[in-house]
Amino acid sequence: MHADLTPELLSPAGNWDCARAAVAAGADAIYFGMPKFNARLRADNFTEEDLPGLMEFLHKHGVKGFIAMNTLIFTGELEAAERQLRLIAEAGVDALIIQDLGLAKMAREIAPKVELHASTQMTITAPEGLRFIESLFPLERAVLARELSVKEIERFGTSPSTPLEVFVHGALCVAYSGQCLTSESLGQRSANRGECAQACRMPYELEVDGVRRELGEVRYLLSPQDLAAVDFIPDLVRAGVKSFKIEGRLKTPEYVAAVTRVYRKALDAALADAAPATSPISSDDRYELEMTFSRGLTSGWLGGTNHPYLTHGRFGKKRGPLLGTIAACGGTWIELTDRTDIPLKPGDGVVFDAGENRDLEQGAKIWKIEGERIVFHRTFSGINFTRLKPGQTIYKTSDEKLESDIRRFWQNAKLREKKAPLHLTVTGRPGEPLHVAAASGTLATSAASTLALQEASKHALSAETLIAQFSRLGDTPYELASLDCQLQGECHIALSELNRLRREIVDALAAQDGPDQPAAGPTRITARDLLPPRGLQPSGPAAPQLSVLCRSLPQVEAALESDIATIYCDFEDPRRYKEAVALKSEISDPKSQIHLATPRILKPGETGYLKLIERAEPDGVLLRNLASLDYYKHRSDLRKTGDFSLNVANPITAKLLKEAAALDTLTISYDLNIGQVMDLLQGAPPEWFELTLHQHMPMFHMEHCVFCTFLSEGTTYKDCGRPCESHVVHLRDRVGQKHRLMADVGCRNTLFNGRAQTGARFYDDLRTTGLAKFRIELLDEDDLGALRTIAAYQDLLTGRTDAVTLLDNVKAFEKLGVTEGTLV
Structure with a gap:
């Protein structure tokens, strides 16, 4: 299956110019999107009409073409996705990069000759997770999560057989890919649908124990610097990585050309000598990487955990290299101290960092340089010179000559045909x-x-x-x-x-090898052939059942007191799970089952958390990642529920997961609105599913620890002092809404929407489909608040109250209010 395992350099292409730039700069393959089912909808992308010509151009020059269909697929979109798969197969596309498991199954069956690459959106963080996907269908490539270190990537070599791909350059998402619900929660623009609103790049205030923490100019608490792993290429080659991926389908062709040619040099040097004595990357190369686009460059997580190194919080948009600090200024000129060796000339763009609101900061082009003085035009620069002060830093943001040189490079390059x-x-x-x-x-x-x-x-x-x-x-x-x-x-x-x-x-x-011999024609299998059987409708829907997710022991006690049938426990410290299970034994005739939640993410070597859950002897488990599905798939003695983080958005995905992991219940993806939920319940047996009616949406789930970065002097859990255990922390956004921040057992942070949301007014419609299992999730309610919330929804399910009354009651005791959220 994996005939050619020569390491590959994979470049982004948001349009034709970027594709040409990538080929000119030495890419082995490019990846791109089409107008549908593509996680970068804001890119120009390629049309159906473009596809044959693009693949002919790429193959003529010995470059492969991969299409990103890396979004979730809703039930009503399966036929359109099938049509696109057939088009792709007929056009001779080399590979598909896919997030949705149901779509991946469709691709394998409908377009079996097109390589299947598991997207980083699948959240593959551990060898066990990849092994689970391999049990569903064969893969030609797995794109790993960007939060893994080189040492963790090395551990994949002992388990799965699928070649590995790793991101080596470009923008970093603060949240795990495939696990970010922020854009969906705040603005109905799902990151899992290619509509990310980049809320991580916005400013936030830090509130600790109810008091605003003064952080000076540090406001961008969730905005990582950009990834530049050029120095880690030899380590990644030795770790067995087969594809080196550059992020940037929204970037310019100059960015694509510059970054590709630097990494071409680095990869060729590493393949010639896996441990070169000196770096092949020059200072000019590094300058190009910074100038074409950067918010500051780091090696991300590849070198291991160092939270402050990744996110300094001072700005969230493009900066470029630091030039120095203003030592003196007067009229239209400035002089710098701590001057770096970055070249500077008239026409270059700069920005002044005064530690102010980044939307108000000043920038301009240099008019002339007179000795040590940098001079700006009094009129045309647009600078308010009275705002310039000694001590402010200055960054170089543009270099017209460099951009022109790179543009000429890719436009004039003689592309050698690959024979x-x-x-x-x-x-x-x-x-x-x-x-x-x-x-x-x-x-x-x-x-x-x-x-x-x-x-x-x-x-x-x-x-x-x-x-x-x-x-x-x-x-x-x-x-x-x-x-x-x-x-x-x-x-x-x-x-x-x-x-x-x-x-x-x-x-x-x-x-x-002619046109009458297509390289990868589609089969006659259809999406309909892969759907689960609906069977006969029951004579009437099953009685409604309410489950409650608790995050503290008092909440568990409230749920037990309310006779909740299924109680999910999601504790920051899983060592307390045993106490939660023991609470049930204190009741003479318990009507409840205790189910324990796995961590949202499991990285290599972290299955010990799952053993801790087993030792607590629960009645069931709430499974939140692919690795836990693999671990528990043969446990028939436990009730198993797949959580929302598995992204079940269509009946094919539901069927795959339910059968392969032997799940009793699947939680419907939080990306679905009410119409899409209804479609899913009509396309698969409703008794398979549970729907969350009330929750504080878990927006960002991230390896980045805000507690460690901004509330300690440490760099990891080993020296941070664990402020997460002693403080209640909220982040306040630009509109004044406070969002609760919590850490889990792996020191990963989740930012929960400060406004609880409910789907109560859709309850009657949902019941008509036969759906019987409904969940409410508690966050930081005390025992009395938990009892009130539980009672309100019990009354809804038993018909003692209606949705309008429930909404009034919930508003009366919810501290931060309620919105109907993503079910709208």
Whole structure:
């Protein structure tokens, strides 16, 4: 399956110019999107009409083309997704990059000759998670989560067989890909649907124990610097990584060209010498990386955990390299101290960092340089010079000459056509025809001369002569790679006959590889063939059941007191799970089951958390990641619920997960609105599902620890002092809304929407489908608040109250109010 495992450099292409720039700069493959099912909808993208020409262009130059269909697919979109898969297969696309498990199953069945790459949106963070996906369908590539270190990536080599791909450059999401619900929660723009609103790049205030913490100019608490792993390429090669991916489908062709050619140099050097004594990357190369786009460059998580290194909080948009600090200023000029060696000339753009609101900061182009003074035009610069003060820092934001040089590079580059290697074996002896056997890749043919070989009187036919004649392949798609001369005796034949044989061989190979032989045609299988059977509708819907997710022992006690049938426990410290399970034994006739939640993320070596859950002896488990599905799939003695983080958005995904992980229940994805939920329940048995009616939406789930970065002097959990255990922390957004921040057992942070949301007014419609399982999730309610919330929803389910009354009651005791949220 994995024929070519030569490490590959993979570049982004948001449009035609970016594709040409990537090819010119040495990319082995590009990835791009189409207008639908693409996580970068704001890119120009490529149309259906573009696809054949784009693939012809790429293949002509020996570059592969991968299409990103890396969004969730809703039930009503399955037929459109199937149509796009067929189009892709017919166009000869090399690979699909896919998030949705149901779509991946469709791709494997409908377009089996197109490689299947698991997107980073699948949240593959542990070998066990990848092993679970491999049990569903074969993969040609797995794109790992960006939060893994090199040492953690190395641990993948011992388990799965799928080649690995790693991001090495570009913007970093603060949340785990596939697990960010912020844009959906705040603005109905789902990141899992390509509509990320980049809320992580916005300013936030930090509130600790109810008091605003003064952080000076530090406001961008969730905005990571950009990834630049160019120095880690040799380590990643040694770790077994086979594809090195550059982020940037929204970036310019100049960015694509500059970054690609730097990483081409780094990867070629690493392949030539896995441990080079000196870095092949020059200061000019690093300057190009910073100037084309950067919010500051880091190696991300690849070197291990160092929270402050990743996110300094001082700005959230493009900066470029630091030039220095203003030492003096007057009129239209400034002088710098701590001057870096970054080149500076008239026409370069700069920005002044005064620690103010970044929307108000000043920037301009340099007019001239006079000795140590940098001078700006009094009128056309637009600068308010009275705002410039000593001590302010200055960054270089643009370099027109560099951009022009890079533009000329990719526009004027002579793109060498990639030709297929041709291997020939020549046999014969005097009195017999000359035979030529030809092979190129998977193609093979042979030809024989119409004339017999003659005994040579003077110049015998030599290997050199044969090579000279058969190398004359001109504008054919082949180039002679080898020729094995096995002639016996002193042979002679007319050169015209050798030329005829060469043409016959090329024509025969071309016929095998022609347009009538599609590389990856679709099958006749349809999306409908993969849907689960609906069966007969029951005579009436099952009685409604309410489950409650608790985050503290007092909340568990409230749920037990309310006779809740299923109680999910999601504690920051799973060592307290045993106490939660023990609470049930204190009740003489318990009507409740205690189910324990796994961490949202499991990284290599963290299955010990799952063993801790087992030792607590729960009635069931709430499974939140692929690794836990793999771990528990053979446990028939536990009730198993797949949580919202598994992103079940269509019936094919539901069927896959339910069967492969032997799940009793699936939680419907939080990305679905009410119409999409209804479609899902009509496309799969409603008894499979549970729907969350009330919750504080978990917006960001991130490896980045805000507690460690901004409330300690440490860099990891080893030296941070654990402020998460002693303080209640909220982040206040630009509109004044406070959002609760919590840490989990792995020190990962979740930011919960400060406004609880409810789908209560859709309850009656949901019941008509046969859905019977409903959940409410508590956050920081005390025991009395938990009892009130639980009672309100019990009354809704039993018909003692309606949604309008419930909304009034909830508003009366919810501290921060309620919105109907993403079900709208």
